[in-house]
Amino acid sequence: MTQSTTKSALRIVAVGMDKPTQRLLEMVFNGPGRGEYFLIEQLEVAQACIFDLDGIEAAKLWANYRQQYPSLPTIVLSLNHHDVAGTVFVKKPIEIEKFLKALAKIKQMKEEEAATGDLPQISVKGQPAHLAPTQTTREAKLATEITVEQEEEALHQYCGYHSDINPQRSEEVEKIYYDPNNYLQGFFEKAFAFSQQLETGGILIEGLYTPMILLSEKNQLLCGCEAAENQLRTMTLLPLSKSSHLRMITLAETEIQQRLATEKLMAQSLDNFLWKMALWTARGKIPKGTDLSKDVVLVNWPNFTRLVLTPHALEISALWIANPYSLIDTAKMLNIPQRYVFAFFSAACAIKLAFIDRRTDTRSPASSLAGSRSEHPKRNLFKRLLARLRGGE
Amino acid sequence: MSNYKLIFTGPTGAGKSTAIAALSEIPVVTTEAKSTLRNPHQEFKTTVTVGLDYGLLKLKNNDKIHLYGTPGQERFDFMWDILTEGGLGLILLIDNARIAPLEDLRFFLKAFEDFIKQTQVAVGITRMDLSSKPKLSEYHKELRKLGLNPPVFDVDARNKKDVSLLLQALLYSLDPNLKAER
Numbered sequence A: 001m002t003q004s005t006t007k008s009a010l011r012i013v014a015v016g017m018d019k020p021t022q023r024l025l026e027m028v029f030n031g032p033g034r035g036e037y038f039l040i041e042q043l044e045v046a047q048a049c050i051f052d053l054d055g056i057e058a059a060k061l062w063a064n065y066r067q068q069y070p071s072l073p074t075i076v077l078s079l080n081h082h083d084v085a086g087t088v089f090v091k092k093p094i095e096i097e098k099f100l101k102a103l104a105k106i107k108q109m110k111e112e113e114a115a116t117g118d119l120p121q122i123s124v125k126g127q128p129a130h131l132a133p134t135q136t137t138r139e140a141k142l143a144t145e146i147t148v149e150q151e152e153e154a155l156h157q158y159c160g161y162h163s164d165i166n167p168q169r170s171e172e173v174e175k176i177y178y179d180p181n182n183y184l185q186g187f188f189e190k191a192f193a194f195s196q197q198l199e200t201g202g203i204l205i206e207g208l209y210t211p212m213i214l215l216s217e218k219n220q221l222l223c224g225c226e227a228a229e230n231q232l233r234t235m236t237l238l239p240l241s242k243s244s245h246l247r248m249i250t251l252a253e254t255e256i257q258q259r260l261a262t263e264k265l266m267a268q269s270l271d272n273f274l275w276k277m278a279l280w281t282a283r284g285k286i287p288k289g290t291d292l293s294k295d296v297v298l299v300n301w302p303n304f305t306r307l308v309l310t311p312h313a314l315e316i317s318a319l320w321i322a323n324p325y326s327l328i329d330t331a332k333m334l335n336i337p338q339r340y341v342f343a344f345f346s347a348a349c350a351i352k353l354a355f356i357d358r359r360t361d362t363r364s365p366a367s368s369l370a371g372s373r374s375e376h377p378k379r380n381l382f383k384r385l386l387a388r389l390r391g392g393e
Numbered sequence B: 001m002s003n004y005k006l007i008f009t010g011p012t013g014a015g016k017s018t019a020i021a022a023l024s025e026i027p028v029v030t031t032e033a034k035s036t037l038r039n040p041h042q043e044f045k046t047t048v049t050v051g052l053d054y055g056l057l058k059l060k061n062n063d064k065i066h067l068y069g070t071p072g073q074e075r076f077d078f079m080w081d082i083l084t085e086g087g088l089g090l091i092l093l094i095d096n097a098r099i100a101p102l103e104d105l106r107f108f109l110k111a112f113e114d115f116i117k118q119t120q121v122a123v124g125i126t127r128m129d130l131s132s133k134p135k136l137s138e139y140h141k142e143l144r145k146l147g148l149n150p151p152v153f154d155v156d157a158r159n160k161k162d163v164s165l166l167l168q169a170l171l172y173s174l175d176p177n178l179k180a181e182r
Helices: A019-032 A058-066 A096-116 A137-140 A143-159 A170-172 A185-194 A228-237 A253-261 A269-282 A313-322 A327-334 A336-348 A366-372 A377-391 B014-025 B078-084 B101-111 B113-118 B136-147 B161-173
Strands: A012-016 A037-040 A048-052 A076-079 A088-091 A202-206 A212-215 A222-224 A247-251 A263-269 A296-298 A355-356 B003-010 B029-034 B047-058 B065-069 B088-094 B122-127 B152-154
Touching: A012 A019, A012 A096, A019 A037, A019 A096, A019 A228, A019 A327, A048 A058, A048 A096, A076 A096, A088 A096, A143 A269, A143 A336, A185 A202, A185 A212, A185 A247, A185 A269, A212 A253, A222 A253, A222 A269, A228 A269, A247 A253, A269 A336, A296 A313, A313 A327, A313 A336, A313 B161, A327 A336, A336 A355, A377 B161, B003 B014, B003 B078, B014 B047, B014 B065, B014 B088, B014 B161, B065 B136, B088 B101, B088 B161, B101 B113, B101 B122, B101 B136, B122 B136, B122 B161, B136 B152, B152 B161
Parallel strands: A012 A037, A012 A048, A048 A076, A076 A088, B003 B065, B003 B088, B088 B122, B122 B152
Antiparallel strands: A202 A212, A202 A247, A212 A222, A222 A263, A296 A355, B029 B047, B047 B065
């Protein structure tokens, strides 16, 4: 239990979860959960349960659990649509907002139970309680539909849902900013900048679910093999608290070699890591202080074969390499949602490939767009070739 | 029906034949012979392209995009001007595991200077898994010295998606206001 836990905090047990995931849960409980929940280890005294249905022996574990605790309020976590009657389902990768809603629902159930002495059932119309309510519909759903849904969900995780804003309306403009320093992204950007100053060795980051080592010279991030993407994505969305235990430690080359020899460390591209982290954190927003009226400078094309390709990223890159434009004008010129331009800009900023050219005078939108390139004589051919390449991938 | 061509170039062993094969919808026509050159970094490559590689992409309206790979060896460079005549753009592949990849880059940019001025170039760096240096940033630096800022991607020539992305970036470089036909 942590100091921030409130008196009426709900005692929650996690079943089928590894330690790093449990640690993440604790961070959510103490952070956005505002201490209204706390994690315990004994099922017998738990008031609610969070059950991971994707574990190796999850089905067996679930059967045992349900037999022993048939009415314990339960949140089921799963990658698939495991809508189990009498439970609250949260789909992985977990979105904080949805997870918090599920927690609130469980808490409400407990409060109602305390008031009436009964355990409220989650009603499932026309379905016996022991059957998964959406099983039939799930089976009927085409695999392609599910793929599209998953792709759309991934897209939202990277680019958010925001509608276009009117840059003349300050209340709308305020909503598109976020401060990377309030999130894990800011911490990693600092660590990255620090590691770039080192001639040898790297930076060890402690306090996460797994130790991570930044090797900027090699453009590598080393981390434990249990470093799952879902966990990291969840962490990027949590505002960093002042009491965060994150810390940076300088490692000499020999220490890195020693760790490589004794620990199971996996290497991944540091650029890709920072790019993805910025996309997850920004979710279609831009760093605080970005001037919407000034032009963006893209230093060079990002290495798109090894980075997450957001919608229209190739078009945006080509446009900015040819001529700098402001973020708002870019969306207008390409006739695409602003959030795609914002997402790409935030990611490119994180790996120092894009910045706002503060020297440029503010141009009127009309004059800015008037300077756009004329139509290429072979545009129709290029369009067909592009369609062919995309369709044939 | 119209015919167009795209040119793939780069030093011997950079992956031109493989990249064309990744995109082509017909088996690639390759004129190869046993190599008379020894390259300690490419022990596996026992043949070299002495003529050219040829592949084909057909579009919906039956337009054809002919994919040509230039002979990798400089002694065949007399063919390069002929090949590029009327070409849409250039894909330059550089093998990062060769002795001096940046020199290779400079050499091919110079050799195709006029063609690049008329069209655009996209650069694919192959075999970065075997040799991580020079880094992509060093290629960009070298290109900037020559007044160029083209797409430069880490490419596995066997991977269709990699080669396709490089070609898409070339198309967007040729026409930044481009949108795919739906």
